[in-house]
Amino acid sequence: MNFDLTEEQQMLNDSLRRFVANEYSFEKRGEIIKSGKGTDPATWSAFAEMGLLGFTFPEDYDGLGGNAVDTLVVMENFGRGLVVEPYLATVVLAGGLVRDLGNDAQKADVLPAITMGERLMAFAHSEPGARYNLEHVHTTARKDGDHFLISGHKTAVLHGGQANQLIVSARTSGTATDKQGLSLFIVDADSKGVKVDDFATHDGHRIADISFSNVTVSADNLLGEIDNAFPHIEKAIDLGIAAVCAEAVGAMEAMNAATLEYIKTRKQFGVPIGKFQVLQHRMADMFIQTEQSKTMAILAATEADSDDRASRREAISMAKTLVGQGARYVAQEGVQLHGGMGVTEEMFAAHLFKRLTLINLLFGDADHHLAQVSDGLLAASA
Amino acid sequence: MDLNYTPEQEAFRAEVQQFLDENLPDDIRERVQKRLRPDKAMTERWQKILFDKGWGASTWPEEFGGTGWDPIQQIIFEEECALAGAPRQLDFGLRMVAPVIMTFGNDEQKQRFLPGILSGEDWWCQGYSEPGAGSDLASLRTSAKLEGDHYIVNGQKTWTTLGQHADWIFCLVRTSNEGKPQQGISFLLIDMNTPGIDVKPIIMLDGEHEINEVYFDNVKVPAENLIGEENQGWTYAKFLLGHERTGLANVGQWKATMKRLKEVARQEQDGQRPLIENTRFRDRLAQLDAELRALELTVLRVLTDKRGPGPQASILKIRGTEIGQQLFEMLMEAGGQDAIAHIPEALELDYKGPRAGSMEATPAAGDYFNMRKLSIFGGSNEIQRNIIAQLVLGL
Numbered sequence: 001m002n003f004d005l006t007e008e009q010q011m012l013n014d015s016l017r018r019f020v021a022n023e024y025s026f027e028k029r030g031e032i033i034k035s036g037k038g039t040d041p042a043t044w045s046a047f048a049e050m051g052l053l054g055f056t057f058p059e060d061y062d063g064l065g066g067n068a069v070d071t072l073v074v075m076e077n078f079g080r081g082l083v084v085e086p087y088l089a090t091v092v093l094a095g096g097l098v099r100d101l102g103n104d105a106q107k108a109d110v111l112p113a114i115t116m117g118e119r120l121m122a123f124a125h126s127e128p129g130a131r132y133n134l135e136h137v138h139t140t141a142r143k144d145g146d147h148f149l150i151s152g153h154k155t156a157v158l159h160g161g162q163a164n165q166l167i168v169s170a171r172t173s174g175t176a177t178d179k180q181g182l183s184l185f186i187v188d189a190d191s192k193g194v195k196v197d198d199f200a201t202h203d204g205h206r207i208a209d210i211s212f213s214n215v216t217v218s219a220d221n222l223l224g225e226i227d228n229a230f231p232h233i234e235k236a237i238d239l240g241i242a243a244v245c246a247e248a249v250g251a252m253e254a255m256n257a258a259t260l261e262y263i264k265t266r267k268q269f270g271v272p273i274g275k276f277q278v279l280q281h282r283m284a285d286m287f288i289q290t291e292q293s294k295t296m297a298i299l300a301a302t303e304a305d306s307d308d309r310a311s312r313r314e315a316i317s318m319a320k321t322l323v324g325q326g327a328r329y330v331a332q333e334g335v336q337l338h339g340g341m342g343v344t345e346e347m348f349a350a351h352l353f354k355r356l357t358l359i360n361l362l363f364g365d366a367d368h369h370l371a372q373v374s375d376g377l378l379a380a381s382a
Numbered sequence: 383m384d385l386n387y388t389p390e391q392e393a394f395r396a397e398v399q400q401f402l403d404e405n406l407p408d409d410i411r412e413r414v415q416k417r418l419r420p421d422k423a424m425t426e427r428w429q430k431i432l433f434d435k436g437w438g439a440s441t442w443p444e445e446f447g448g449t450g451w452d453p454i455q456q457i458i459f460e461e462e463c464a465l466a467g468a469p470r471q472l473d474f475g476l477r478m479v480a481p482v483i484m485t486f487g488n489d490e491q492k493q494r495f496l497p498g499i500l501s502g503e504d505w506w507c508q509g510y511s512e513p514g515a516g517s518d519l520a521s522l523r524t525s526a527k528l529e530g531d532h533y534i535v536n537g538q539k540t541w542t543t544l545g546q547h548a549d550w551i552f553c554l555v556r557t558s559n560e561g562k563p564q565q566g567i568s569f570l571l572i573d574m575n576t577p578g579i580d581v582k583p584i585i586m587l588d589g590e591h592e593i594n595e596v597y598f599d600n601v602k603v604p605a606e607n608l609i610g611e612e613n614q615g616w617t618y619a620k621f622l623l624g625h626e627r628t629g630l631a632n633v634g635q636w637k638a639t640m641k642r643l644k645e646v647a648r649q650e651q652d653g654q655r656p657l658i659e660n661t662r663f664r665d666r667l668a669q670l671d672a673e674l675r676a677l678e679l680t681v682l683r684v685l686t687d688k689r690g691p692g693p694q695a696s697i698l699k700i701r702g703t704e705i706g707q708q709l710f711e712m713l714m715e716a717g718g719q720d721a722i723a724h725i726p727e728a729l730e731l732d733y734k735g736p737r738a739g740s741m742e743a744t745p746a747a748g749d750y751f752n753m754r755k756l757s758i759f760g761g762s763n764e765i766q767r768n769i770i771a772q773l774v775l776g777l
Contacts, residue, residue, distance in 0.1 A: 126719060128651075128739065129650075129651030129652075129653070130651075130653060131650070131651065131652045131653060131657070131718050132652075132718065133652070133653035133654075135653075136653045136654070155719070155720060155738060155739060156718075156719035156720060156722065156738065176654070177653075177654055197736040197738075199723035199724065199725055199736075199738055200723070200724045200725070201722045201723055201724055202588075202722065202723075202724040202747050202748065202751070203722075205722075207719075207722055207723050207738065209736060209738055267514075268515075268516060268517050268518035268521070269517075269518045269521075273517075276764075278764060278767075279764070332754070335754050335758075336754070336757060336758065336762075336763075339516050339517070339758055339762065340511070340516060340540070340541050340755075340758055340759070342587075342754070342758070343586050343587050343751075343752075343754050343755050343758065344584055344585065344586060344587065345584075345585040345586060345587055345589065346584075346585070350587035351587075353587065353751070353754075354587060354747075354751060357714075357747070357750070357751070358721075358722050358747065361714075361715070361717075361718060361719055361721060361722060362719065362722075365715055365718075367660075367662040367663060367666075367715070368662075370662065371662055
């Protein structure tokens with residue numbers, strides 16, 4: 001057993017830590033968000049140059065052959081600086097699906113383009129009313145000669161409005177509750193019949209509602225086997241969960257650092273408020289929650305690439321449950337310990353709070369994942 | 383012992399309901415129920431409607447133009463207003479400064495200030511906290527020096543809720559540096575239109591402008607605006623905070639929010655079923671429902687206690703704010719991933735553009751963020767626990 005980063009990962013960590021500290025200030029982040037573009041070309045190019053965008057792609061396609069532990073290192077640093085670039089959408093979710101399911105032509109087209117920083121991607125899966133049920137897909141893809149016609153409505157598409165290409169899940173058979181019958185397609189975002197409503201998010205990212213109205217897609221753009229996409233959708237989401245767990249840990253560490261600094265300097269009743277035992281214990285609990293979450297983010301990262309579905313899903317759901325609860329605690333108490341300052345837009349802590357809160361809603365909240373673990377227990381005892 | 387309302391109280395409830403049915407304007411109701419951006423004109427219009435009915439101040443005695451209602455009637459009124467979708471009346475005038483003026487002000491001050499509060503013509507805000515004086519309120523430094531028949535006020539107040547609309551501010555100011563910090567504080571009413579006052583917005587984490595910083599630069603305030611005696615302000619401040627805390631339990635608002643949360647849980651889908659059929663979500667809803675019931679009855683128990691609310695009011699502030707925060711957290715969770723989008727334009731009544739998910743999901747996360755203030759303001763919940771520990775438990 002070994003919790004150490006490899007030498008390469010350590011280097012990645014060091015250079016990213018420097019980048020976030022030196023090149024990605026709170027003010028600069030604010031400007032990027034204000035631009036409404038959802039991505040900063042200079043930052044994205046820097047990521048490409050650092051090799052971040054292809055880290056987890058195979059070497060045959062200009063990647064570095066990395067894994068979810070590399071993603072953990074990247075996302076922790078992103079969490080620390082609240083980086084709002086479309087890394088999760090492009091590299092982890094959509095890129096991961098093409099890496100795992102693409103044929104040679106698809107991989108050769110997509111992966112080097114992502115790696116070079118020339119293409120943004122998004123995964124359009126969730127639908128109205130689906131909540132966190134991954135099989136709930138009404139969008140259809142009807143075969144028409146050598147094409148498919150896609151129609152339906154996708155919601156909560158992370159950075160969907162910025163993507164050049166979308167990976168779209170659609171039903172090629174079965175009904176909305178079936179796990180069988182789902183397929184994935186690579187769809188150009190500017191295809192006829194694609195309508196995108198791009199929204200800001202409370203935490204500085206972008207999210208889109210996308211409708212598809214008889215969008216014609218070549219059969220060559222079918223990603224993976226027809227009707228059998230469900231296990232791959234689960235795995236893509238699991239990779240996404242492992243990534244946001246790591247991001248949450250970075251943000252929790254940043255919240256603890258900011259809060260610690262605040263309670264050491266803010267004076268009331270003639271002393272720094274950090275001298276009050278009740279606040280010391282609160283801070284100690286924030287630290288405990290963060291360490292526990294860090295452990296679980298590591299578990300999620302080491303399991304996320306696994307094809308042993310039951311073991312992977314259990315680990316991922318345990319991680320998302322505890323990280324979600326820990327993130328909630330650290331976010332709420334971080335704000336509380338900042339007092340009135342904590343609820344103002346000018347404080348970094350307020351932004352950490354928002355991101356930590358919304359990470360809990362991404363890909364299933366703590367309740368949802370506790371239910372997954374609980375259902376697993378029941379199934380195992382049957 | 384009997385926890386039922388009397389027939390007279392039920393009749394009173396019906397009377398309030400009928401009044402609300404007939405007099406609460408639809409656009410106001412819609413704005414409140416959809417949790418759209420609050421609006422000054424809306425608050426003023428509603429106060430005027432209540433005033434015309436003679437119900438402008440549900441907590442005031444009749445001699446000052448109030449309703450003279452007993453605590454139970456006040457609670458029934460507040461609850462029915464919230465359930466009907468009426469906007470909150472402005473506490474700063476009605477529930478905070480007015481009781482101070484009634485109790486410690488002179489006759490002239492009563493005649494001068496209370497009518498404007500009652501009719502809603504005068505918008506009041508609170509000048510208590512300062513950048514260096516939050517939980518440690520008594521360390522405040524904004525100074526007022528008597529020169530002839532005026533005080534000259536210098537300093538800065540912060541977290542001034544809705545101060546951007548205010549005609550008047552009630553301030554705690556330092557008139558003496560002798561003795562303990564509490565001993566040199568006075569309670570001063572200041573016209574916001576006086577030269578030398580500068581109001582600067584503080585944007586909150588939900589992106590909205592609700593609070594402000596207020597700067598005082600050689601502001602001339604007539605000495606007749608001093609409430610009670612000089613250097614006795616701390617006594618009046620504590621009296622006011624006791625009133626504020628009871629109001630912060632907010633049971634009526636939370637009952638309306640709970641009703642909405644239950645509706646949302648029935649409307650939002652969790653795949654093939656409504657969210658209310660998700661047992662984990664429903665169990666938490668049930669827990670919160672029980673806690674809200676307990677809060678409601680505890681408020682009634684405290685308010686009907688003939689000894690009046692003492693330090694026990696801190697219990698109401700703590701539980702009321704914790705329950706309120708959880709209600710809004712669950713509303714956000716009910717919205718799921720749709721609650722992530724931030725569409726500030728959609729907080730206006732005439733918004734017709736796209737939104738992510740349901741109407742309910744649109745304000746949900748912003749509301750949750752905003753409600754973090756509840757456990758911080760009005761004396762943070764840590765300070766309330768200190769009060770219980772020291773004044774109730776004698777620790």
